[in-house]
Amino acid sequence: MKDRDASDIEITLLLEAVFQKYGYDFTQYSEAHVRRRIMNRMSLSHMNTVSELQNAVLHDELIAAKLLQDLSITVTEMFRDPGFYKSVRENVIPILKTYPFIKIWHAGCSTGEEAYSMAVLLKEEGLYDRTTIYATDFNQQALNQAKEGIFSNEMVKEYTLNYQLSGGQESFAGYYTADSEHVIMNQALKKNIVWANHNLVTDSMFAEVHMILCRNVLIYFDKALQNKVQTLFYESLTNGGILCLGSKESIRFSEVFDAYSELDKKQRIFKKKYKE
Ligand SMILES: C[S@@+](CC[C@H](N)C(=O)[O-])C[C@H]1O[C@@H](n2cnc3c(N)ncnc32)[C@H](O)[C@@H]1O
Structure with missing residues (x-):
């Protein structure tokens, strides 16, 4: 079996934690999108590992709410296109x-x-x-x-x-x-x-x-x-x-x-x- 990158495993665990604790299922969102948003949240929150973010998400509803906003891109406009x-x-x-x-x-x-x-x-x-x-x-x-x-x-x-x-x-x-x-x-x-x-x-x-x-x-x-x-x-x-x-x-x-x-x-x- 191919070794998975540690951060890939951590992302899987983080998404599972978000689903189990808050009921939002991001496990079938595009990998690139999810990874980008998670990395961005880690950087804004001065965290070094996804596990650190997972721990925070499980125990701090404010961080969880921020991550949910990050994963839901709300860019829109009137008469777009x-x-x-x-x-x-x-x-x-x-x-x-x-x-x-x-x-x-x-x-x-x-x-x-x-x-x-x-x-x-x-x-x-x-x-x-x-x-x-x-x-x-x-x-x-x-x-x-x-x-x-x-x-x-x-x-x-x-x-x-x-x-x-x-x-x-x-x-x-x-x-x-x-x-x-x-x-x-x-x-x-x-x-x-x-x-x-x-x-x-x-x-x-x-x-x-x-x-x-x-x-x-x-x-x-x-x-x-x-x-x-x-x-x-x-x-x-x-x-x-x-x-x-x-x-x-x-x-x-x-x-x-x-x-x-x-x-x-x-x-x-x-x-x-x-x-x-
Ligand atoms: C980029 S906006 C698009 C808004 C608008 N349709 C437009 O084209 O301007 C994407 C929206 O999809 C919503 N969204 C993402 N995943 C969703 C889901 N699983 N169920 C319902 N809405 C979702 C986000 O919260 C966000 O508001």
């Missing part, structure tokens, strides 16, 4: 317009920018009032921020540009009120968004929905876990439902690939085939 939203307007909205009511699931919504972007888009397309948006994440801190809908105004210039590039024709400033440091999203955008804590690894199906968006989340999972989550998405979608992965992710290698047709190859937007 504007070309994606442009494609949703062109290729998906006409399909959604045929439905009497619409349920959309944002899996891994982070601090909410993606769900608010979708609310804006649906409002402009006249669909928001008949839509429920379920926005879920396993990071409660991010969800709390999402619920508030208050963002730093430093990003507004970039978000406004993203919005325009995504095909938005209104004034983006009409969707929020601003103070000297923040923008506060309009109550009207929040009204049909349900925020909920859901872990894609350990929780089961969330709801039956017409559309799922899961962008920039599966890249942190290993292939087996990606495959498992794709099965969860497949089971959660109605016949003809839409799966949006965004340009960085793929289902090409998953077991359910053949069960979808491609609506937009570049933006990785798929439509679930009707079962005979």
Whole structure:
């Protein structure tokens, strides 16, 4: 048997400790991602070995909470990848317009920018009032921020540009009120968004929905876990439902690939085939 590096063994033990003590399962996250984040936490906490970090995580909830934040990368933005939203307007909205009511699931919504972007888009397309948006994440801190809908105004210039590039024709400033440091999203955008804590690894199906968006989340999972989550998405979608992965992710290698047709190859937007 090949000798494993000591730090590999320590990482396995640390992830097991996190799972047993706190119930978060990172054992099937990409090795490179997990290693990078652990090394970063050790360096910030002036620790020399992973075992030292493991000991701290088991006995100090504050360090554990920090490590959970480290492993959950929450980087996001409004109308992130504007070309994606442009494609949703062109290729998906006409399909959604045929439905009497619409349920959309944002899996891994982070601090909410993606769900608010979708609310804006649906409002402009006249669909928001008949839509429920379920926005879920396993990071409660991010969800709390999402619920508030208050963002730093430093990003507004970039978000406004993203919005325009995504095909938005209104004034983006009409969707929020601003103070000297923040923008506060309009109550009207929040009204049909349900925020909920859901872990894609350990929780089961969330709801039956017409559309799922899961962008920039599966890249942190290993292939087996990606495959498992794709099965969860497949089971959660109605016949003809839409799966949006965004340009960085793929289902090409998953077991359910053949069960979808491609609506937009570049933006990785798929439509679930009707079962005979
Ligand atoms: C980089 S953000 C992506 C946010 C947004 N979808 C976007 O594309 O801008 C990744 C999010 O996935 C969440 N995440 C990671 N693992 C998860 C899991 N097992 N269950 C639910 N959410 C998870 C993280 O907490 C984080 O908020």
